[in-house]
Amino acid sequence: MESNTQFETYIADEIERHDGVAIPIRSGLLHRLLVRRCKCENLHPNPDDEFSQPSVGPSYRIISDYEKKFLNSERVYQNYFMGEEPIVVERIHPDGYMILNGHHRWAAAMRLGYPKIPIQVVNVVHNQEIKEIVQHSEHNKRVTLDLDEVVFYNGKQGQAEKALPFPLNKIYPDRLRLGIPALFRMLEKNGFDIWVYSMNYYSTDYIKALLRKYHLTATGIVTGTSKRTNPEDKKLMEALYVDNYLYTLHLDNAEVSMFDNVANEFRVYPINDPEHWSRDVINIIKELPSYD
Structure with a gap:
């Protein structure tokens, strides 16, 4: 030794x-x-x-x-x-x-x-790739969601989407939370970039393929966030988002948080009906101010 x-x-x-x-x-x-x-x-x-x-x-x-x-x-x-x-x-x-x-x-x-x-x-996305995705985006609004807490069904958020058929359910064991496909389609239709994050090191290819099985896409997939601790990198990435998006919405189980870069404000919209989480979130987003 x-x-x-x-x-x-x-x-x-x-x-x-x-x-x-x-x-x-x-x-x-x-x-x-x-x-x-x-x-x-x-x-x-x-x-x-x-x-x-x-x-x-x-x-x-x-x-x-x-x-x-x-x-x-x-x-x-x-x-x-x-x-x-x-x-x-x-x-x-x-x-x-x-x-x-x-x-x-x-x-x-x-x-x-x-x-x-x-x-x-695994394959992971790096900061330079994130920068290129953001700078080449045609959208000026962003939504962020946590894969493990919000997007994937974990037994604590009501119901799950129907499981994929065999053998796909063995290749992709993670199931989506009920309503995630409807939410993603609404966000895409209304011009949002969709970014999903996880502390865990999922391979980006796995997440992309799983979402495709539900006919969904995500603008960006960032995993291993617990290890992305460099303060200078964090500062640069935050500046990148502020410069390229009018606002960012963060969706969690209890609320929709809005980081408004136009008015320089932070707002919180509580989710009042957790049993119908996706419906509540969609209705909240529809009522938000538009800067288009």
């Missing part, structure tokens, strides 16, 4: 080796389905993650806890990664994969000398 200093040097060397060289590569469906394990040495620390930043760095307490857990799982189950979620990664040029989520588990496996680790390959 290497020392903490040696491991930090390894991280720094990896980041320097890929600085100015690494670019994301979109992975096709077969690659995402078939590649389930990878050599630990072919995973690279993400320079944008706090794990890789010298001022924060890895938590050796967390790494140590994972090391103990891995050793116990190997002894009991003959599988050191038993019960763990795979490391979420994105394929990159010139080699290997960039870690999006799971740095400490990867670090524990590396330090214990395990040759391979389970991975989940």
Whole structure:
């Protein structure tokens, strides 16, 4: 097992080796389905993650806890990664994969000398792509929704849309909340860009394909928001939205929030009938002021 200093040097060397060289590569469906394990040495620390930043760095307490857990799982189950979620990664040029989520588990496996680790390959949208989508949009109004809390049915929001037929329901296990298709179509008809977000690292291709099964599209799909913590990036993205949209609506389970960039105001419209959430939201939006 290497020392903490040696491991930090390894991280720094990896980041320097890929600085100015690494670019994301979109992975096709077969690659995402078939590649389930990878050599630990072919995973690279993400320079944008706090794990890789010298001022924060890895938590050796967390790494140590994972090391103990891995050793116990190997002894009991003959599988050191038993019960763990795979490391979420994105394929990159010139080699290997960039870690999006799971740095400490990867670090524990590396330090214990395990040759391979389970991975989940995803495609994600980056800030430059978001910028291009916004700047080339023909619309001047934006709606944002959380995938897990609002768009997907989670058992807490009334009813779900009818499940997809077999075998599509096995490929796309997530179901939409009842009324989401009607809401999306109303928003599209009225000239809104629709942006969906999630803290989880869904592959953008998965979300696009799932929405297509309901004859829907989203302007932008942004996942892994819990890791998008750079304050400068956040500031730039907020300025981008203000410059390109008259207003943004954020829809959640309890209210419709309006960020009005014309009047420089913030307004909240409560949803009074949660059992008919989509109908209430549609009626609220229809009554909003128009700047067209």
